[in-house]
Amino acid sequence: EIVLTQSPDFQSVTPKEKVTITCRASQSIGSNLHWYQQKPDQSPKLLIKYASQSISGVPSRFSGSGSGTDFTLTINSLEAEDAAAYYCHQSRSLPRTFGQGTKLEIK
Amino acid sequence: QVQLVESGGGVVQPGRSLRLSCAASGLTFGSYGMHWVRQAPGKGLEWVAVISYDGSNKYYTDSVKGRFTVSRDNSKNTLYLQMNSLRADDTAVYYCAKDTSYYGDFDYWGQGTLVTVSS
Numbered sequence: 001e002i003v004l005t006q007s008p009d010f011q012s013v014t015p016k017e018k019v020t021i022t023c024r025a026s027q028s029i030g031s032n033l034h035w036y037q038q039k040p041d042q043s044p045k046l047l048i049k050y051a052s053q054s055i056s057g058v059p060s061r062f063s064g065s066g067s068g069t070d071f072t073l074t075i076n077s078l079e080a081e082d083a084a085a086y087y088c089h090q091s092r093s094l095p096r097t098f099g100q101g102t103k104l105e106i107k
Numbered sequence: 108q109v110q111l112v113e114s115g116g117g118v119v120q121p122g123r124s125l126r127l128s129c130a131a132s133g134l135t136f137g138s139y140g141m142h143w144v145r146q147a148p149g150k151g152l153e154w155v156a157v158i159s160y161d162g163s164n165k166y167y168t169d170s171v172k173g174r175f176t177v178s179r180d181n182s183k184n185t186l187y188l189q190m191n192s193l194r195a196d197d198t199a200v201y202y203c204a205k206d207t208s209y210y211g212d213f214d215y216w217g218q219g220t221l222v223t224v225s226s
Contacts, residue, residue: 034212036152043202043216044144044152050212087152091210094166096142096154 002026002090006099014107019075021102023088028068032092035064035073038101039084047086048073080106109133109215111203116220119193129186129203129217137161137181140206142213143188145199153199156188157206171197193224 003026013019023033031051036044046055048064051071061076075082083106088099115127129141143155156167156177165177176189186203200221204213 032210036213038152043218044213045216046212046214049207049214085151089152089213091212094157095168096157098144098152098154101151 001095002029002093002097004088004090004097004099006086006088006102008102009100010103010105012105012107013078015078015080017078019078019082019104021073021075021086023066023071023073023099025069025071025090029090029092031067032090033064033066033071034089034091035062036087036089037082037084038087044087075104078104078106082106109205111205111215111217113201113203113217113220116201116222118223118225120226121194121224123193124189124191125193125222127188127190127201127203127220127222129188131184131186131205134205134215136179136184140209140211141177141179141186142204142206143177143186144202144204144213144216145197146202146219147196147199150199155201158186190222193222195224198222198224 005024033051035048037047038044052064063074065072086102110132112130119125142157158165158177162179174192178187200219202219203217205215
């Protein structure tokens with residue numbers, strides 16, 4: 001099983017700040033890494049696919065990078081509506097796995 | 108527009124069974140693999156199971172193997188999760204999610220259905 005480890009687990013940030021969340025895989029997964037945003041009492045929503053590909057309708061302040069074992073989700077100029085939990089997810093092999101999540105709090 | 112609507116959740120005693128359904132619309136259901144993902148209260152996302160587009164291949168996380176069965180009826184555009192021998196640690200919101208390809212992301216999710224296992 002591929003283990004995904006996110007950091008940090010929690011971050012308190014101010015609006016307009018730049019936020020970086022990392023996801024490290026226990027073995028190489030190429031670019032088969034996707035990012036989701038989950039707001040309280042909502043279903044997860046796809047933010048970035050295949051490490052760096054943007055998703056239609058997702059604000060351009062969200063971007064992703066990385067390949068192999070190390071990946072990054074960047075949120076430029078954070079907005080209040082970005083308060084949520086963020087999860088990485090690998091689709092390289094079964095069982096599919098998720099990172100433990102990163103909770104962003106807006107100050 | 109694609110919609111996935113789960114149903115069948117509820118409160119059930121340990122050791123009992125429950126069947127969840129996920130009704131799909133707005134897509135060619137029989138063309139896509141489908142997954143179940145769960146989330147225990149206050150916890151992160153946990154992948155549970157996948158079924159291939161035609162139902163011929165299925166795979167489960169270790170903790171549910173032998174207890175849960177995923178199936179689908181493409182004529183009814185519906186995904187199922189039969190859950191037997193339920194345990195307290197199966198308590199979670201269960202989401203169905205649509206795959207985009209074998210190595211793909213989950214581009215659509217249902218709203219989830221809560222399963223509570225308690226005596």
